[in-house]
Amino acid sequence: MATDQPHSADYFGEARDYWWNSDFIELMGRRLDLGAAGRVLDVGAGIGHWGRALAPALSASARLVGVDREDTWVAEATRRAERAGLAERFTYQRGDATALPFASETFDVVTCQTVLIHVPDPAHVLGEMLRVCKPGGLVLAVEPNNLANVAVQSSLSAQLPSHALVDTWRFHLVCQRGKQALGLGFNSVGDLVPGMLAALGAQDVRVYIGDRASPLFPPYAGREQAAEVAQFMDFVKREVWAWDHEETLRYFLAGGGAEAEFTTLWDGIGAQERAVADAIRAGTYATAGGCLSYLVSGRKPAGP
Ligand SMILES: C[S@@+](CC[C@H](N)C(=O)[O-])C[C@H]1O[C@@H](n2cnc3c(N)ncnc32)[C@H](O)[C@@H]1O
Structure with missing residues (x-):
């Protein structure tokens, strides 16, 4: 991401509109009794997806407040709520997840999606989420393991030598650790959230996995695959492999990677990604596109 862009700008394209199956959300709503919530807080709401x-x-009577530290996203989330006919019920404001601008015990549900992966101390943010949650209320964190996604196979990667795949996975691991070391969050923190919530005293901690994959297979039909392809082709054009060159180098070095090794690994990944782009254009690329995203919930104890 270019440093003049607001946070996560590379990841707010149309493909994000297809992250959830509506019947899965209904199921989660029933499992977690979301329909009973009056006041809902969406922490690090971005543009409100x-x-x-x-x-x-x-x-219909529930009111959702979204907070984000980026003014640009607060304005865009507000616009999109209006466009979706939700302006009466969904409002957005500036706020910091590490010091939420609300009194304790304000909300019935406090939730976030792909936010704990970007904060230096996710347990602290979960603690803040529990603080502003009412006793008996629900904290629901949706966070991935993005290293698992790197291991997903495709018609191309399945033909590569094992050392090339291991190099790619190690490269992402070193970069993720570097990002964490720089205080910018751990991109696979989803695995750790249940333990953090339990350690903070949350009760009835539950862990589910989202039911959506991002498959790509010829002829890449439908809006979801078209959006996925468009995002990928844009990344290839700009040479963004999770992050751009400058950001990736910074993370790689901070994660203990050697500068002498970086160019070889970066070029190797670039070659793999350009081969994927060529195979998509040729109509020969296919993957089930698995992604590991957890929905972790816990209840604030109802009182003494
Ligand atoms: C990957 S985006 C997720 C946005 C949204 N939750 C979604 O899933 O579409 C991460 C968001 O967290 C916001 N963010 C990061 N750190 C934050 C903090 N300390 N306080 C508030 N927002 C934060 C960013 O500005 C960005 O909008």
Whole structure:
């Protein structure tokens, strides 16, 4: 991501609109009794994708507040809520996840999606989420393991020598550790969230996995695959493999990677990604596109 862009700008394209199956959200709504919530907080709301995905599971009288530290996203989330006919019920404001601008015990549900992966101390943010949650209320964190995604196979990667795949996976691991070392969050923190919530005293901690994959197979039909292809081709054009060159180098070095090794690994990944782009254009690329995203919930104890 270019440093003049607001946070996560590379990841707010149309492909994000297809992250959730509506019947899965309904199921989660029933499992977690989301329909009973009156006040909902979406922490690190971005441009509001997660709140809008949840909307059908909430009651018509529920009110959602989204907070984000980026003014640009607050304005865009507000616009999109208006466009979705949700302006009366969904409002957005500036706020910091590490010091939420709300009194303790304000919300029935406090949720976030792909936010704990970007903060230096996710347990602290979960603690803040529990603080502003009412006793008996629900904290729901949706966070991935993005290293698992790197291991997903495709018609191309399945033909590569094992050392090339191991190099790619190690490269991402070193970069993720570097990002974490720089205090910018751990991109696979989803695995650790249940333990953090339990250690903070949350009760009835539950862990689910999202049911959506991002498959790509010829002829790449439908809006979801078209959006996925468009995002990927844009990344290839700009040479963004999770992050751009400058950001990736910074993370790689901070993660203990050697500068002498970086160019070889970066070029290797670039070659793999360009081969994927060529195979898509040729109509020969296919993958089930698995992605590991957890929905981790816990209840704030109801009192002494
Ligand atoms: C990957 S985006 C996720 C956005 C949204 N939750 C979604 O899933 O579409 C991460 C968001 O967290 C916000 N963010 C990061 N650190 C934050 C903090 N300390 N306080 C508030 N927002 C934060 C970023 O500005 C960005 O909008």
